[in-house]
Amino acid sequence: MIIDVKNVSWQRDETTILDQINWQVSEGEHWCLVGLNGSGKTSLLKIISGYTWPTKGEVSVLDNLYGTVDLREVRKSIGWVSTSLMSQLHEHETAFRVILSGREATIGLYTAPTVEDKQQAQELLEMFRCVHLKNRPYGALSQGERQKVLIARALMAKPRLLILDEPCTGLDLLSREQLLAMIEQIAKQPGGPALVYVTHHIEEILPCFTHTLLLKDGKVYQAGENDQVLTTDELSRFFGVSVNIHRSQGRSWISLGEEAIVR
Numbered sequence: 001m002i003i004d005v006k007n008v009s010w011q012r013d014e015t016t017i018l019d020q021i022n023w024q025v026s027e028g029e030h031w032c033l034v035g036l037n038g039s040g041k042t043s044l045l046k047i048i049s050g051y052t053w054p055t056k057g058e059v060s061v062l063d064n065l066y067g068t069v070d071l072r073e074v075r076k077s078i079g080w081v082s083t084s085l086m087s088q089l090h091e092h093e094t095a096f097r098v099i100l101s102g103r104e105a106t107i108g109l110y111t112a113p114t115v116e117d118k119q120q121a122q123e124l125l126e127m128f129r130c131v132h133l134k135n136r137p138y139g140a141l142s143q144g145e146r147q148k149v150l151i152a153r154a155l156m157a158k159p160r161l162l163i164l165d166e167p168c169t170g171l172d173l174l175s176r177e178q179l180l181a182m183i184e185q186i187a188k189q190p191g192g193p194a195l196v197y198v199t200h201h202i203e204e205i206l207p208c209f210t211h212t213l214l215l216k217d218g219k220v221y222q223a224g225e226n227d228q229v230l231t232t233d234e235l236s237r238f239f240g241v242s243v244n245i246h247r248s249q250g251r252s253w254i255s256l257g258e259e260a261i262v263r
């Protein structure tokens with residue numbers, strides 16, 4: 001089992017932020033996590049990565065039951081790419097060195113990379129068609145290029161679980177599609193990590209994602225296979241507004257229902 005969250009609740013200052021969450025991710029599945037702002041997505045991911053301890057419930061990741069294992073060891077198998085990570089990295093470092101730093105998940109490179117490390121980083125650059133970015137300072141990269149480099153950096157540690165936290169934020173249409181194509185490639189790679197993809201946008205849910213969890217007000221609103229979850233009825237109830245779902249290219253495209261459009 002990749003993720004096994006049982007009856008997890010998290011309270012802060014008498015407010016229940018996560019309420020009896022149950023979520024199981026099995027080997028071979030790739031999940032999307034969808035929720036409105038403040039629904040508890042980041043809080044749940046922090047619990048899964050062992051940075052926050054739940055008030056109640058049981059968490060097991062990659063068959064490691066939290067509370068019985070060294071979390072630092074478990075975290076080595078979990079990659080997490082987020083915008084907060086993006087702002088922590090050193091702008092003057094080259095893209096190549098940023099990718100190499102993923103080996104030990106450090107901000108900056110503190111030990112000399114081995115020949116194998118360099119080869120792996122080069123392969124990642126090639127796989128994601130980013131070789132031309134190799135020697136550019138990270139600070140000079142576009143938002144889309146930075147995201148690609150960050151994902152390549154996370155893959156350096158060969159994680160078994162990779163969390164992609166709203167990677168398409170701030171990307172134009174073409175950059176978004178290029179990044180999504182890269183994510184699809186990771187999902188299809190034999191022996192690659194299980195993906196958890198966080199988004200506000202239904203149309204970013206690629207065909208390679210098998211399941212979706214809808215989180216609302218700290219509760220699991222719905223979780224299951226995409227065919228069951230990404231329906232007009234389910235999503236209209238979830239967003240609290242009438243929406244239409246149109247399927248094309250294996251993806252679901254959402255628009256507001258006629259009666260919901262504010263004119």
Ligand SMILES: Nc1ncnc2c1ncn2[C@@H]1O[C@H](COP(=O)(O)OP(=O)(O)OP(=O)(O)O)[C@@H](O)[C@H]1O
Binds near residue numbers: 017035037038040043
């Ligand atoms: N350390 C904390 N102390 C108190 N409240 C917190 C803490 N962390 C998160 N919250 C609150 O919990 C709620 C859920 O926050 P969280 O960041 O998990 O939501 P989110 O779904 O990731 O939102 P977004 O999509 O905006 O990133 C918010 O109301 C937030 O203010």
